[in-house]
Amino acid sequence: MSAITLILWVVVAVFAGALMRAIFGFGEAIVSMPLLALLPIPLQTSVSLIGLAGLTVAILTLFRGRQHIDRPVLIRLAITTSIGVPVGLIVLNTVPSTIITSGLGMFLIAYGFYCIAKKRLYRAVEHPLLNDRGWALPFGFASGVLGSAYNMNGVPVVVFGTLRGWAPDRLRGTLQAHFVVSGALVVVGHAIGGLWSNESFSYFAFSLPAILGATVLGTYLNxxxxxxxxxxxxxxVIVALGILLLLPRGVH
Incomplete structure (x- = not known):
């Protein structure tokens, strides 16, 4: 594969993930990481690249829903996310990614189908399953771990938001604010952990126009x-991403 072809495929992978994030508020890593795994790129390069791309999309989309942010929950999420980030770096270097992604994939499929079935069986609005804001603490920790290890910091917060019964605007607004905070922590963690490289920054620079285009298109579709x-x-989407996580992928 030529260098130009490789760059084009990297840009396509980043665009697909950024578009998913702009439409639904999360999921860019679950889309982009498997696509990047098919390319001759080190895992550390892919992780740092998607970390930078995710933070960029979060900053670009933050103002769209800032009035719907649940600030007390956001603070709780930020506190334990910062604790989870260094733990995620340890996980990245010690636990095989297939174990984490397979387990997460099965959980997402089960959770997605459960929510779909619940909505069909019970048409009336139900009370939230997690009434206490303190539940944000363990979900924030999980976000930090999965974020620094695999850039999947959005999944725990999406699950938390749906269990809290958040309206779509509140879910999207709080998610994007959380992504700015957690994304910054994750990117700093990647830098301290030695994941940054000249290759990462080169791919990020080539992908910037695609990230901007995906953000505009995703906002329109949203x-x-x-x-x-x-x-x-x-x-x-949660079910589909769970299935995607279970698909075999290349290992570098």
Missing amino acids: KRIPTPKFELYLFL
């Missing part, structure tokens, strides 16, 4: 999704 159907689409 506004076209009817609010009553957003939750159903979100759960379907």
Whole structure:
């Protein structure tokens, strides 16, 4: 594979993930990382690249939903996310990625199908399963661990938000604010952990136009999704991403 072809495929992978994030508020790593795994790129390069891309998208989309941010929950998430980031770096260097991604994939599939079935069986609005804001602490920790290890810092917060019964606007707004905070912590963690390289920055520079384009397109598509159907689409995406995590991928 030529250098130009490789760069183009990297840009495509980053664009696909950034588009997913801009539409649904999360999922860029679960889309981009398997695609990057098919390319002759070291895992550390992919992780640091998607970390930079994710932080960029979060900053670009933050202002779209800033009025819907749940600030007390955001603070709790930030505190334990900062604790989880160094733990995730240890996980990245000690635990095989297949174990983490397979377990996470099975959980997402089960959780997504459970939520879809629940909505179909019980049409009436139910009380949130997690009423105490203190539940943000363990979910924030999980976000930090998965974020620094595999850039999957959005998954625990999405699960937490749906269990709290957040409306779509509140979920998206708090998610994007959390991504700015956790994304900055993750990127710093990657730098301290030695994951940054000249290759990472080169791929990021080439991908910037694609990230900007995906953000604009994703914002447009997001506004076209009817609010009553957003939750159903979100759960379907969770199931699809869970399946994607279980697919075999290359190892570098």
